[in-house]
Every structure is written in C-alpha cells, then in structure tokens.
Amino acid sequence: MLNFRPVLLVTGALVAALGVMMLIPMFADLIATAEVHRADWSAFAIGASASVLIGGGAAAASWGRIETISLREGFLLTSASWLAIVVFSAIPLAIGEMELSYTDAFFEAMSGITTTGSTVVSGLDDAPPGFLLWRSMLQWFGGVGVIIMAFAVLPALKIGGMQIFKNEAWDTSEKFIANAAQYSLGLSGIYVFFTIACFIALWGFGMPAFDALNHALTAISTGGFSTKDASVGAFLTVGRAPLDLVITVFMVIGSLPFGIFLIVIMRGAWKRLFTDSQIRFFALTILVLTLAVMVDVIEAFGHLGLFTAFRMAIFNVVSILTGTGYATTDYDDWGPFAIAFFFCIMFVGGCAGSTSCGMKIFRFQVALAALVLYARRLAHPNGVFVARYNGHPLTNEVFVSVLSFFFVYFAIFATLAVFLSGLGLDTLTAISSAGTAVANVGPGLGDIVGPAGNFATLPDAAKWAMAAGMLLGRLEFFTVLVLFSPAFWRG
Amino acid sequence: MLNFRPVLLVTGALVAALGVMMLIPMFADLIATAEVHRADWSAFAIGASASVLIGGGAAAASWGRIETISLREGFLLTSASWLAIVVFSAIPLAIGEMELSYTDAFFEAMSGITTTGSTVVSGLDDAPPGFLLWRSMLQWFGGVGVIIMAFAVLPALKIGGMQIFKNEAWDTSEKFIANAAQYSLGLSGIYVFFTIACFIALWGFGMPAFDALNHALTAISTGGFSTKDASVGAFLTVGRAPLDLVITVFMVIGSLPFGIFLIVIMRGAWKRLFTDSQIRFFALTILVLTLAVMVDVIEAFGHLGLFTAFRMAIFNVVSILTGTGYATTDYDDWGPFAIAFFFCIMFVGGCAGSTSCGMKIFRFQVALAALVLYARRLAHPNGVFVARYNGHPLTNEVFVSVLSFFFVYFAIFATLAVFLSGLGLDTLTAISSAGTAVANVGPGLGDIVGPAGNFATLPDAAKWAMAAGMLLGRLEFFTVLVLFSPAFWRG
Ligand SMILES: [K+]
Numbered sequence: 001m002l003n004f005r006p007v008l009l010v011t012g013a014l015v016a017a018l019g020v021m022m023l024i025p026m027f028a029d030l031i032a033t034a035e036v037h038r039a040d041w042s043a044f045a046i047g048a049s050a051s052v053l054i055g056g057g058a059a060a061a062s063w064g065r066i067e068t069i070s071l072r073e074g075f076l077l078t079s080a081s082w083l084a085i086v087v088f089s090a091i092p093l094a095i096g097e098m099e100l101s102y103t104d105a106f107f108e109a110m111s112g113i114t115t116t117g118s119t120v121v122s123g124l125d126d127a128p129p130g131f132l133l134w135r136s137m138l139q140w141f142g143g144v145g146v147i148i149m150a151f152a153v154l155p156a157l158k159i160g161g162m163q164i165f166k167n168e169a170w171d172t173s174e175k176f177i178a179n180a181a182q183y184s185l186g187l188s189g190i191y192v193f194f195t196i197a198c199f200i201a202l203w204g205f206g207m208p209a210f211d212a213l214n215h216a217l218t219a220i221s222t223g224g225f226s227t228k229d230a231s232v233g234a235f236l237t238v239g240r241a242p243l244d245l246v247i248t249v250f251m252v253i254g255s256l257p258f259g260i261f262l263i264v265i266m267r268g269a270w271k272r273l274f275t276d277s278q279i280r281f282f283a284l285t286i287l288v289l290t291l292a293v294m295v296d297v298i299e300a301f302g303h304l305g306l307f308t309a310f311r312m313a314i315f316n317v318v319s320i321l322t323g324t325g326y327a328t329t330d331y332d333d334w335g336p337f338a339i340a341f342f343f344c345i346m347f348v349g350g351c352a353g354s355t356s357c358g359m360k361i362f363r364f365q366v367a368l369a370a371l372v373l374y375a376r377r378l379a380h381p382n383g384v385f386v387a388r389y390n391g392h393p394l395t396n397e398v399f400v401s402v403l404s405f406f407f408v409y410f411a412i413f414a415t416l417a418v419f420l421s422g423l424g425l426d427t428l429t430a431i432s433s434a435g436t437a438v439a440n441v442g443p444g445l446g447d448i449v450g451p452a453g454n455f456a457t458l459p460d461a462a463k464w465a466m467a468a469g470m471l472l473g474r475l476e477f478f479t480v481l482v483l484f485s486p487a488f489w490r491g
Numbered sequence: 492m493l494n495f496r497p498v499l500l501v502t503g504a505l506v507a508a509l510g511v512m513m514l515i516p517m518f519a520d521l522i523a524t525a526e527v528h529r530a531d532w533s534a535f536a537i538g539a540s541a542s543v544l545i546g547g548g549a550a551a552a553s554w555g556r557i558e559t560i561s562l563r564e565g566f567l568l569t570s571a572s573w574l575a576i577v578v579f580s581a582i583p584l585a586i587g588e589m590e591l592s593y594t595d596a597f598f599e600a601m602s603g604i605t606t607t608g609s610t611v612v613s614g615l616d617d618a619p620p621g622f623l624l625w626r627s628m629l630q631w632f633g634g635v636g637v638i639i640m641a642f643a644v645l646p647a648l649k650i651g652g653m654q655i656f657k658n659e660a661w662d663t664s665e666k667f668i669a670n671a672a673q674y675s676l677g678l679s680g681i682y683v684f685f686t687i688a689c690f691i692a693l694w695g696f697g698m699p700a701f702d703a704l705n706h707a708l709t710a711i712s713t714g715g716f717s718t719k720d721a722s723v724g725a726f727l728t729v730g731r732a733p734l735d736l737v738i739t740v741f742m743v744i745g746s747l748p749f750g751i752f753l754i755v756i757m758r759g760a761w762k763r764l765f766t767d768s769q770i771r772f773f774a775l776t777i778l779v780l781t782l783a784v785m786v787d788v789i790e791a792f793g794h795l796g797l798f799t800a801f802r803m804a805i806f807n808v809v810s811i812l813t814g815t816g817y818a819t820t821d822y823d824d825w826g827p828f829a830i831a832f833f834f835c836i837m838f839v840g841g842c843a844g845s846t847s848c849g850m851k852i853f854r855f856q857v858a859l860a861a862l863v864l865y866a867r868r869l870a871h872p873n874g875v876f877v878a879r880y881n882g883h884p885l886t887n888e889v890f891v892s893v894l895s896f897f898f899v900y901f902a903i904f905a906t907l908a909v910f911l912s913g914l915g916l917d918t919l920t921a922i923s924s925a926g927t928a929v930a931n932v933g934p935g936l937g938d939i940v941g942p943a944g945n946f947a948t949l950p951d952a953a954k955w956a957m958a959a960g961m962l963l964g965r966l967e968f969f970t971v972l973v974l975f976s977p978a979f980w981r982g
C-alpha cells in the first residue's frame with residue numbers, strides 16, 4: 001500500500017522552508033537603492049506567507065513519525081516535492097513588480113529550480129534586486145537538491161545506472177559517515193564553501209558585490225541565470241580581470257562529483273580527484289572540445305590571438321557542456337559548425353553527483369564499455385571478458401539501465417520537439433528549445449531563443465511543455481515517468 | 492587466424508555476377524528510342540568487362556572449397572562485399588553519358604545499393620534508359636541483399652538484438668527448409684513475385700512500362716529512386732488512377748518481414764501475418780501517424796477533401812517511415828510540424844527482415860518492453876517479471892544489444908551532422924542529410940536537399956561522408972564498426 005502521509009509531510013515542510021527563504025529577497029528589495037524597486041518586497045511577503053501557511057499546514061496535518069519510506073513513496077515524494085516547490089516559488093515572481101503571467105512565472109521558477117536557466121524576462125538590468133536574487137537562489141537550491149538526490153535517492157531507485165554509485169563512499173566498509181542526514185550536511189557544507197569562494201573571487205576581481213553574489217549562486221549550481229540581459233558578457237570590458245575564466249573554474253567545480261570532494265576532505269584522499277575515472281574522462285572531454293572550438297574560432301575570426309581564442313573556446317565549451325548556459329558572445333554567429341557542435345555537446349553534461357545536467361559523463365563511459373565488451377566477445381566468442389568502471393564490474397543490469405536512459409532521453413526530446421513544432425515554432429527554435437529544456441542548459445539556438453534572445457515570445461503551451469521537459473530532465477526521466485505506469489499504482 | 496581466402500572468393504564472385512548484370516542496362520541503352528542515348532551502352536560494356544575480369548580474377552585466384560566461415564570472417568565478408576559492389580557498380584555511372592564525377596557516381600551507387608535513394612542527378616527525365624534502369628536495379632539488388640543478410644548473417648552476428656530472430660523459421664524443429672541456400676532462394680522468389688506484381692499493377696493502372704518497371708524495382712526495395720525529377724508526383728495527373736496508393740501498398744509489403752511470408756507460403760499459416768507482433772505494431776504505427784498527418788494537412792490546407800488528405804498523408808507517411816523516400820509533394824511547405832514530424836519518423840523504419848531501413852519496429856518494441864519491465868520491477872521489487880517478444884522471453888543480453896544499437900545510431904548520426912556542418916552546410920541541411928544517410932531514406936529537408944532538391948551541390952567531402960553513413964546504416968553499424976576495434980584483429 002502506498003502511504004501518502006510521509007509524502008505530504010516532507011513536501012509540506014519543504015514548501016514551508018521555501019517560504020522562510022523568501023524573506024531574504026524580501027529584505028533585498030526593502031534595502032534596494034532604487035526607490036521604485038522597494039515596493040516589490042510585498043510580493044515576497046505574500047509568497048512567504050502563502051508558502052509557510054499552506055506548506056506548514058500540510059505538514060502539521062500529516063505530522064507524525066516516519067518509520068520507513070518505500071521505493072514507491074520515494075518516487076512519489078521526489079516528483080511531488082520538486083513540483084510543489086516550483087508552484088510556490090513562482091508566486092512572488094508572478095505578483096511582483098515584473099508583472100509576469102503565472103505561466104511565465106512558473107516557467108521561470110521551473111527553469112530556476114531545475115538549474116536550466118532559460119528565461120522569459122528581458123530587462124534584467126533594471127529588475128528589482130529581490131527578483132534577481134530569488135531567481136539565483138532558486139538555482140542554488142536546485143543545485144544542492146540535485147547533489148543530495150544523486151546520493152540519497154537516485155542510486156536506491158536505480159535510475160539510469162546510478163546504482164553503480166550506491167557503494168561509492170556512502171556504504172563503504174569504513175562507514176565514515178554514519179547516516180544520510182550527516183552525509184547530506186557534509187555535501188551541503190562543501191557546496192556552501194565553493195559558493196563563498198566563487199563570490200570572493202568574483203568580487204575580488206572587480207565584479208560588483210550583488211552581481212558577484214548572484215553569479216556565485218548560479219555558477220556553482222551550473223544554473224546560468226544572470227543579472228544582465230547580456231549575461232556574463234556584460235562584465236567583460238577591456239582592462240578588467242578575466243572574470244570569464246574565474247566563472248569557468250567554478251562551473252567545472254559544480255560539474256564534478258561532490259561525493260568525491262567529501263571523500264577527499266574526510267579521508268584526505270586527494271589522489272581521488274585525479275584517479276576517479278569520471279573526472280579524468282570529463283577533463284579529457286573539456287580539453288578535446290576546447291581545442292576543436294579554438295581551431296574553429298581561429299579559422300572564423302582570423303585575427304584572434306591564441307589566448308583570446310582559448311578564453312572564448314573554454315568558456316563557451318564549459319558553459320554549454322556543463323549545462324550552465326552563460327553566454328559571453330552569441331555563438332549563433334560563429335557559423336554552422338559551432339551551432340551543430342554546441343547543440344550536440346549540450347546533451348553531454350558533467351559528472352554524476354554534481355549539479356550539472358545532461359546525460360552525464362559516466363553514462364557515456366558505461367555505454368562505451370558496453371560497445372567494447374561487445375566487440376571483444378564477438379572476436380573471441382570463447383573468451384571471458386568483464387567490463388569495469390572505477391574498478392567495479394559492470395553487470396548487464398547496469399548496461400540496460402544506462403542504455404535505456406539514452407533511449408528515453410532521445411524519445412522525450414524528439415516528442416517535445418515535434419510538439420513544439422506543432423505549436424508553430426520554426427524547426428531550429430523547436431528542436432533547440434526541446435533540447436535545452438530536457439538537458440537543463442538554458443539558451444536555445446537561432447534568433448528567437450538563442451543566446452541573444454529569450455523565451456518570452458513563445459506560446460503559453462510551449463512554455464508549459466518546456467517546463468515539463470525541464471522537470472523530466474532534472475529528475476532523470478524515470479523518477480517521473482514511472483508514476484505514469486499502471487504497475488506503479490497497482491497493489 | 493583470419494582466413495582472407497573465402498572473403499576474397501565470395502566478394503570476387505559477387506563482383507563478377509554484378510558485371511554480368513550490367514548487360515541488362517547495356518541492352519536497354521542499345522534499344523533506346525532516342526538516338527542520343529544509345530551511345531551510353533559502351534559505359535556498361537566497359538563496366539561489365541572490368542567487373543567480370545577483376546571480380547572473376549579475384550575469385551579464380553582464391554578458388555577452392557570453403558569449409559567454414561568464422562564469425563570474424565563473416566563480418567569482414569559482409570563489409571567487403573557491399574563495398575566492392577559499390578565501387579564497381581559506380582563505373583558505368585561515371586563513364587556514361589551523364590558524365591558524373593567518380594565521387595558523384597560512387598555516391599549514387601552507394602545510395603542505390605543501400606536503398607537510400609538520395610541522388611546527385613537532376614535531369615532524370617532526359618537520362619538514358621540504361622542509366623535509369625541501372626540505378627533501379629542497384630536498389631533492387633540491395634533490397635534482396637538486405638533480406639538475405641537479415642536472416643543468414645545478422646542473427647548469427649548478434650547485431651543489435653537480431654539474435655531474437657535466430658530461431659524464427661530458420662532453425663525451427665520442423666526444419667522445413669534444409670539449408671541456407673534453399674532458404675535464400677525462397678526469400679528471393681517471394682521478392683521477385685512481389686516485384687512482378689507491382690510492375691503489373693502500375694502498368695495496368697496506366698504507368699508507362701519502363702517507368703512501371705523502374706518503380707516496381709525501387710518500391711519493393713523501399714529504395715525510392717525514380718525516373719523523374721518530380722518523383723512519383725510526376726505520375727499523379729488528374730483523371731489518372733491513384734498510382735500513389737498502389738505504390739503505398741508495395742512499399743508496405745517491402746517493409747514487412749519476408750521470413751513471415753516464407754512461413755505463410757510453406758506452411759499455409761496465413762494467420763501469422765495478423766498475429767506477428769512486429770507486423771501488428773507496424774500497422775498500428777502507420778495508422779496513428781497517418782491520422783496525425785491527416786489532421787495536420789486538413790488544418791494547413793482547409794479546402795482538402797477527406798480522401799485527398801488521406802492519400803497525401805498515407806503516401807508520405809509510408810514513404811518516409813519505411814525509408815523509401817518517394818515524394819508526391821514537397822512537405823517542406825507543409826509547415827514546421829510536418830518538417831519535425833517527418834524528420835523523426837524517418838528514423839523508425841519498417842520491420843526487421845524486410846528491405847526497409849531505419850531503426851526497425853522490433854527494436855522499439857524491445858526498448859518499450861525493457862522500460863515496462865523496469866517500471867514493474869521497481870513497483871514490486873519482490874515480484875518476478877519476464878518480458879516476452881512474439882512469445883519468446885527477452886534476456887538482458889538482447890536488451891543490451893538493442894539499446895546499444897540506439898546509442899550507436901544517435902552517436903553516428905550526431906557525428907555525421909557535426910562533420911557536415913563543419914564543411915559549411917547550414918544546420919537544417921547538415922542535420923537532415925546526416926539523418927537521411929544513416930536511416931537510408933533519401934530526401935533531406937530544406938531548399939537544398941529537400942524533396943524538391945538534390946545532393947549535387949554538396950562538397951565532395953560531404954558526399955563521401957554521407958556514403959559512409961549510408962553503408963553504416965544499411966549494415967546496421969556494428970557489422971562495420973567492429974572492424975575498427977583492435978580486438979577484432981587480435982589473435
Ligand atoms: K543551466
């Protein structure tokens with residue numbers, strides 16, 4: 001039997017906590033330097049009240065000790081809590097000074113929480129501070145939520161091969177962290193540490209404090225929301241420090257497996273950072289892709305210096321590969337190779353156990369291992385071959401999980417692209433919007449939704465469909481899709 | 492140890508046989524009504540001589556009894572023989588009256604043999620009959636080659652889950668056909684029968700005999716080459732019989748599993764046509780997709796009658812779904828939904844064991860079975876669930892094979908699309924050319940390579956890359972890719 005009480009209790013408590021967090025942007029608005037922005041505080045006051053009352057009420061109504069949470073309740077809780085948080089966090093965006101429709105506010109909140117970073121807002125440069133801060137905070141919450149989910153929830157639910165990380169630190173024989181709560185606290189601590197480090201670095205290199213705070217929140221979470229319509233490009237003026245390189249470092253950190261950081265800190269096992277198979281493959285991927293883009297931009301803009309080409313290449317490669325989605329230039333203008341290239345790499349993503357999005361590096365490694373194993377068995381039918389990942393043997397069950405993940409990924413992406421086309425979006429806009437949503441990247445391609453545009457002009461149905469795609473992508477599809485299976489609700 | 496002798500022997504014999512076949516278009520040119528076309532006969536005479544001499548020479552040099560062919564030799568033979576046939580069948584196209592470059596001739600021959608149907612030729616309406624007939628014959632040979640390969644080769648090589656068809660008729664306890672040669676003869680007989688039926692139907696309904704012959708050859712093989720620049724649309728004039736519906740029937744027949752036809756004929760088991768899981772799913776797919784397109788064209792062109800909408804919809808759905816690629820209208824003009832829709836369904840393909848291309852219906856069924864199984868096991872971790880296909884249980888090995896196939900499909904498609912973009916093709920042209928090549932469909936999308944255009948203007952490198960994509964797609968990737976694995980050549 002499904003027990004809804006723990007689902008309601010946890011979801012309600014999370015919504016109430018979200019309400020309390022709304023007090024931060026409320027204060028940001030109250031102390032705004034521009035008189036015109038201060039009125040925006042009331043939107044957060046109302047949002048906070050609604051969230052605390054309704055969330056707290058739901059939690060109180062279902063109060064009691066939670067003995068166990070079954071697998072099925074785990075699935076339900078994951079989807080329900082993410083969705084409830086989006087519904088409530090959209091309130092202050094809808095009723096505030098920016099006067100978004102609820103559809104737009106929901107899109108923006110979903111884009112925030114899922115760390116997608118697609119926006120329907122233009123005129124960010126003149127938006128109230130509370131509004132900007134709330135968007136950044138949503139991405140930051142989403143980022144840490146995903147890190148904890150990748151350790152506490154996805155391996156248990158066997159989502160897309162994540163079971164291979166089940167024993168990674170969490171269940172080691174040494175049991176160096178006793179339980180899930182402590183473990184989550186450790187991960188959150190590391191996350192906070194890197195956020196502060198990013199803020200200090202950006203601020204120290206000359207970014208205004210408020211912008212530095214916001215970009216710290218959205219860089220470590222590979223979210224990509226900015227405080228400027230021109231995104232990070234707005235801060236790159238001549239004579240300034242290379243803030244893009246600072247941000248690149250923190251986008252990479254946000255895309256590394258946080259569980260490894262924890263092992264490093266608890267055990268002092270620094271070597272793990274350089275021996276972990278996923279980290280090595282990720283580093284190699286960045287290197288190869290950056291070189292490819294360097295060659296392309298040097299060919300396209302002959303007069304570039306090598307260092308400038310490197311900066312342009314690595315920033316955009318890391319921004320799109322990790323699914324952050326900041327822009328410094330509009331690579332739509334770099335020609336057809338760049339467009340197709342960036343479209344493809346946005347699906348790749350960073351490491352599992354990080355804030356980053358996309359298919360994740362380890363899944364490509366497992367898929368490649370499956371192919372190599374296949375070729376070996378074929379050439380030598382009587383040989384005995386075993387594929388390994390980080391030293392652990394890979395079973396057929398893991399291969400099926402990982403490869404089904406790719407299949408579902410493409411199926412959902414294609415369905416969303418066809419649906420968006422059916423709403424009248426041109427082919428490039430439809431395909432890139434679908435891709436950027438499920439991969440939680442942010443910008444699309446083309447004049448309308450590319451790095452230089454935004455999603456404001458899309459029809460409402462497209463915004464709802466994209467929001468659904470973002471949630472599916474962020475929760476790695478199966479977590480949500482299994483709720484639509486009749487078998488789930490039976491028995 | 493790899494033994495190259497049988498590979499050389501069979502490949503040489505096939506090339507020699509191809510040379511003999513070139514005598515047919517040679518005679519077609521010799522009896523051409525237009526004086527100007529008769530000179531084209533010499534191209535085929537030269538091509539025939541070269542093929543018979545070199546192919547026959549290779550076969551003679553490696554003559555001897557073939558005791559066994561190992562798995563690895565099977566892989567090598569498959570790739571080598573397809574490639575050799577393309578190399579030689581391109582000769583008369585290159586040196587004939589149409590004056591194609593060898594790159595163009597190779598592209599056209601590869602497009603023919605792989606039943607892709609992309610063309611670099613415009614001015615088909617005035618081309619020599621031998622030239623047109625040879626193109627059609629190449630597709631026809633390719634079609635029957637694929638049917639035989641799907642039974643005799645792919646299941647043994649365990650390509651992309653094809654092992655589930657290993658016991659389907661071929662190895663039944665009844666052993667109603669004693670050996671592979673007889674079995675191949677049976678399949679070829681059915682193929683010839685349907686080709687003749689298609690010719691009679693088209694001719695009887697008013698298509699000129701030569702055009703009817705060519706379209707019979709390219710419809711049953713789901714190849715899609717036509718004798719007119721306007722493709723099948725050229726034969727659809729007011730007051731004429733609905734030749735498009737006749738062709739639709741034979742494209743569907745060409746996409747059904749020929750092994751089932753053989754069972755039907757040998758055992759009189761007519762019911763199998765209606766109980767076979769793959770055929771049922773394929774029929775349902777056609778039905779649903781046709782209805783979707785009917786709704787779209789009725790919305791787009793309000794004044795259409797229901798029957799006209801049905802004809803437009805079912806012809807184009809079947810043509811693209813089965814990977815035939817004939818056109819009656821330019822669906823590029825139907826708006827963004829049609830473009831995205833046709834782009835997606837071109838990857839689907841028909842049934843395994845047919846002449847059709849794409850990913851094949853059974854792979855989608857197996858992938859769906861894997862997902863349903865996953866959901867069930869999740870909801871009831873202690874339950875015992877088994878997925879079945881046509882009554883046979885599906886193992887994890889089959890799931891891995893099928894799902895890796897999808898993964899490789901997308902990886903090769905994306906790589907080819909990025910490569911074509913790097914050659915300067917615009918995004919839509921690059922993506923659709925890559926897709927149409929690996930899925931062996933034929934037409935791309937957009938002004939350049941869409942149903943109304945052709946591939947003549949693409950750079951040479953793009954033509955070679957697309958030709959490679961066609962061969963990979965036709966041989967179901969793994970057959971070729973395994974040759975690039977170091978393990979294959981070891982030991
Ligand atoms: K993002």
Ligand SMILES: [K+]
Nearest residue numbers: 607814815932
């Ligand atoms: K075709």
